[in-house]
Amino acid sequence: MRASVTGEKMNRKRNLIIGSSLVVAIALLGVGQATLEGVALSQTVQAPIFEIDPYWPKPLPNGWVYGTVIGVTVDAQDHVYIVHRGVTGAEAGADQNPPLAECCSSAPPILEFDAEGNLIRAWGGPSETDEYVWPSSNHGLGVDQMGNIWIGGNGNGDSHVLKFTQEGEYLETYGEPLQGPNSLAMNHYGRVADIEFDFDANEAFFSDGYVNKRVAVVDMTSGDIKRTWGAYGNVPDDMYEYMGDRRAGTGWSADDYEEQQFRTPVHCAEPSNDGLLYVCDRPNNRVQVFNLDGTYVREAFYEPETLGDGSTWDIAFSPDAEQSFIYIADGKNARIRIVNRQTMEEVSTIGTGGRYAGMFQAVHSVDTDSQGNLYATETYEGRRLHKFIYKGIGDAARHQGATWPTGN
Amino acid sequence: MRQIVQGAAATLLVGLSAACADDGGQVPTFEVDAFWPMPLEYPNILGPVSGVTVAPDGNVLIVTRQDGFNGGNETNSVTGSGTCCTPTLAVLEYAPDGSLAREWGGADQGYPWPDRPHAIAVDPEGNIWIGGGIATVGGGRGGGGTPPPPPTVTVDSHILKFSRDGQHLMTIGEVGQSTESFGGAAGFSFDAAENEVFVADGYASRRVVVLDIGTGEVKRSWGAYGNTPDDADLGSYDPTAAPAQQFRTVTCAELSSDGLVYVCDRGNNRIQVFQTDGTFVAETVLAPATLGSGSVGDIAFSPDANQRFLYVADGMNERVSILDRETLEFKTSFGVGGRYPGHFRELGSVAVDAEGNVYTSENGQGRRIQKFVNLGMGLVTAEHQGALYPGASR
Numbered sequence: 001m002r003a004s005v006t007g008e009k010m011n012r013k014r015n016l017i018i019g020s021s022l023v024v025a026i027a028l029l030g031v032g033q034a035t036l037e038g039v040a041l042s043q044t045v046q047a048p049i050f051e052i053d054p055y056w057p058k059p060l061p062n063g064w065v066y067g068t069v070i071g072v073t074v075d076a077q078d079h080v081y082i083v084h085r086g087v088t089g090a091e092a093g094a095d096q097n098p099p100l101a102e103c104c105s106s107a108p109p110i111l112e113f114d115a116e117g118n119l120i121r122a123w124g125g126p127s128e129t130d131e132y133v134w135p136s137s138n139h140g141l142g143v144d145q146m147g148n149i150w151i152g153g154n155g156n157g158d159s160h161v162l163k164f165t166q167e168g169e170y171l172e173t174y175g176e177p178l179q180g181p182n183s184l185a186m187n188h189y190g191r192v193a194d195i196e197f198d199f200d201a202n203e204a205f206f207s208d209g210y211v212n213k214r215v216a217v218v219d220m221t222s223g224d225i226k227r228t229w230g231a232y233g234n235v236p237d238d239m240y241e242y243m244g245d246r247r248a249g250t251g252w253s254a255d256d257y258e259e260q261q262f263r264t265p266v267h268c269a270e271p272s273n274d275g276l277l278y279v280c281d282r283p284n285n286r287v288q289v290f291n292l293d294g295t296y297v298r299e300a301f302y303e304p305e306t307l308g309d310g311s312t313w314d315i316a317f318s319p320d321a322e323q324s325f326i327y328i329a330d331g332k333n334a335r336i337r338i339v340n341r342q343t344m345e346e347v348s349t350i351g352t353g354g355r356y357a358g359m360f361q362a363v364h365s366v367d368t369d370s371q372g373n374l375y376a377t378e379t380y381e382g383r384r385l386h387k388f389i390y391k392g393i394g395d396a397a398r399h400q401g402a403t404w405p406t407g408n
Numbered sequence: 409m410r411q412i413v414q415g416a417a418a419t420l421l422v423g424l425s426a427a428c429a430d431d432g433g434q435v436p437t438f439e440v441d442a443f444w445p446m447p448l449e450y451p452n453i454l455g456p457v458s459g460v461t462v463a464p465d466g467n468v469l470i471v472t473r474q475d476g477f478n479g480g481n482e483t484n485s486v487t488g489s490g491t492c493c494t495p496t497l498a499v500l501e502y503a504p505d506g507s508l509a510r511e512w513g514g515a516d517q518g519y520p521w522p523d524r525p526h527a528i529a530v531d532p533e534g535n536i537w538i539g540g541g542i543a544t545v546g547g548g549r550g551g552g553g554t555p556p557p558p559p560t561v562t563v564d565s566h567i568l569k570f571s572r573d574g575q576h577l578m579t580i581g582e583v584g585q586s587t588e589s590f591g592g593a594a595g596f597s598f599d600a601a602e603n604e605v606f607v608a609d610g611y612a613s614r615r616v617v618v619l620d621i622g623t624g625e626v627k628r629s630w631g632a633y634g635n636t637p638d639d640a641d642l643g644s645y646d647p648t649a650a651p652a653q654q655f656r657t658v659t660c661a662e663l664s665s666d667g668l669v670y671v672c673d674r675g676n677n678r679i680q681v682f683q684t685d686g687t688f689v690a691e692t693v694l695a696p697a698t699l700g701s702g703s704v705g706d707i708a709f710s711p712d713a714n715q716r717f718l719y720v721a722d723g724m725n726e727r728v729s730i731l732d733r734e735t736l737e738f739k740t741s742f743g744v745g746g747r748y749p750g751h752f753r754e755l756g757s758v759a760v761d762a763e764g765n766v767y768t769s770e771n772g773q774g775r776r777i778q779k780f781v782n783l784g785m786g787l788v789t790a791e792h793q794g795a796l797y798p799g800a801s802r
Contacts, residue, residue: 054442104745353493
């Protein structure tokens with residue numbers, strides 16, 4: 001099954017079609033013009049509704065500021081963890097020698113917040129005793145059922161994943177550090193973008209990654225790779241020649257091709273509670289769905305003409321038993337897409353471009369808590385962790401925009 | 409907070425302050441409004457905001473830069489690589505409720521738009537003045553053993569005057585000149601009675617220059633302490649050195665209701681106060697250890713008849729300092745570094761409306777105008793209040 005979904009242009013097309021069939025239907029029913037306008041004006045859909053909380057989390061202590069926030073995960077207690085890359089230079093004026101100013105200081109890379117937005121823990125960074133190789137570029141994190149934190153990386157030499165306790169004590173390194181790309185390697189990775197878990201099966205899913213083109217399933221105890229696969233469940237192939245010419249001016253659209261390999265980065269691999277794995281093939285502007293054994297199930301494209309970083313950055317599930325909705329971060333187009341998980345169709349979006357509350361500059365990672373609240377981080381120049389309060393399912397705007405409280 | 413008040417004139421001013429009602433040391437209190445101004449339509453975004461002012465009718469105007477969108481990675485709807493975002497035009501005017509009232513201005517519109525627009529002000533006739541700065545254009549990374557190409561540094565040497573709705577009225581000074589004309593005019597204030605505009609000149613020049621509002625002709629100018637301006641290299645700012653006898657970077661020249669001109673000497677971390685003829689009156693140094701671009705970026709007055717308080721935008725320490733205007737004494741500050749509401753990233757300018765609400769603008773990667781709602785006078789114990797979230801303790 002292959003569904004091609006959304007895009008402003010495509011939505012307009014679809015709306016026109018709906019519009020003309022409505023005209024036919026209404027003409028047949030003899031319904032008046034006023035009703036037709038009423039239908040056209042009420043552009044709402046049944047979807048989760050969100051509202052930004054601009055005052056969450058609480059301001060950081062110590063003059064700390066966030067760098068690019070390139071990972072978020074929520075644990076069973078609804079604590080929220082992020083990984084960011086810190087700041088240097090004039091933005092870290094207080095860290096310079098001599099200090100340039102009283103502001104600002106780079107916060108430690110791993111920050112843990114409670115549900116109220118209080119900072120609980122702050123830790124991380126290179127080992128002072130060479131006990132482990134801290135990533136050259138932090139990227140992605142996961143928290144397992146023991147509360148341990150797994151950290152990926154997308155820089156030079158980041159061919160491993162690190163595991164720490166919740167308090168930041170080093171535990172393990174999975175994969176040999178400082179290795180190059182090799183999507184067939186069984187002893188290391190290729191810049192893992194994100195880490196998720198199937199606790200029942202004791203398996204971790206690595207989005208592998210920024211130089212490799214695969215999903216890697218890892219035994220959570222031994223750290224051994226149990227299986228891997230590429231797009232459509234194919235054997236990963238680093239020499240694959242893409243069919244599409246993904247450049248400006250070529251008219252490229254991802255859904256014109258069935259590219260048989262992921263394009264790097266493979267940016268998320270998220271298991272649902274019904275045994276499916278949702279993989280962000282970011283520059284192919286698609287999500288591919290697999291059984292947990294790697295059997296290909298389906299795919300869906302989002303804003304398929306998107307170039308550059310692509311449109312499918314990260315995925316989170318709504319916390320209802322059916323996980324009815326998936327939320328897809330699209331950092332290139334400054335939105336989080338709300339997608340019906342059954343149909344894979346976009347039903348609404350939240351966010352817009354900008355630097356204010358509920359607006360995005362490069363929204364990168366998403367996760368949900370037990371209450372359905374949605375957390376989103378921004379990389380590049382956004383550099384925030386946002387909390388969108390879940391307001392239930394109701395008449396949602398097709399595009400909810402900045403999700404400011406009504407009345408504002 | 410270290411603070412230095414120098415000069416006999418400052419001592420005289422302290423004596424005068426005894427005439428003020430004793431309010432037990434209260435200061436204006438604020439909270440940030442995270443929902444002002446209203447969101448722009450998708451996919452529009454603001455560029456770096458390099459100036460903010462409040463018009464007499466209460467509308468709030470900003471000038472934005474339209475460069476530096478992170479290599480085009482933020483303007484995907486312009487480059488065609490995605491659906492967001494598109495920069496607005498350069499000048500935006502907001503109604504007090506935060507709705508967008510006007511949008512105009514920018515390059516390629518039939519007038520010489522500055523390479524680095526900076527400062528916006530409304531004159532007594534309701535016209536808009538726009539200044540400039542120093543722009544670094546081009547350059548690159550080099551590579552393969554090749555040295556990077558040198559960037560071109562341009563100084564905006566002219567000032568633009570527009571009608572309120574964006575019709576170009578006048579260009580003052582020569583375009584594309586050295587500092588013979590203006591050297592990055594970074595701020596304006598007006599004396600309606602004398603028909604004079606005080607220009608903070610500027611990023612490259614080191615003077616306050618007074619022009620005739622109507623003709624734009626130079627009437628007089630002065631440097632630090634009222635000295636004759638001198639463009640000789642001052643070297644790097646050294647907190648332990650004797651006070652520089654010249655301005656380092658002049659980023660504001662604000663005329664008070666009682667006829668004093670408050671000048672931001674940003675790179676020297678100081679405010680100097682003058683009579684309108686250029687006679688030096690007083691100075692104060694804020695956060696004297698501050699390096700980089702300096703601690704005194706812009707000034708606004710509280711709207712009471714006596715303009716009792718000064719608000720000082722400090723883009724290196726990322727806070728607005730509140731000073732007693734007569735004593736130049738530091739009272740408290742608000743704001744902290746960061747990208748959330750009430751936080752600042754490259755805070756550049758500050759303005760105040762008739763209700764005493766404070767507006768700030770962030771340049772560089774901050775790219776916001778923020779509104780701080782005046783909650784009235786109150787006791788504040790914190791030296792630095794941080795992000796003024798609603799209900800935050802002070």
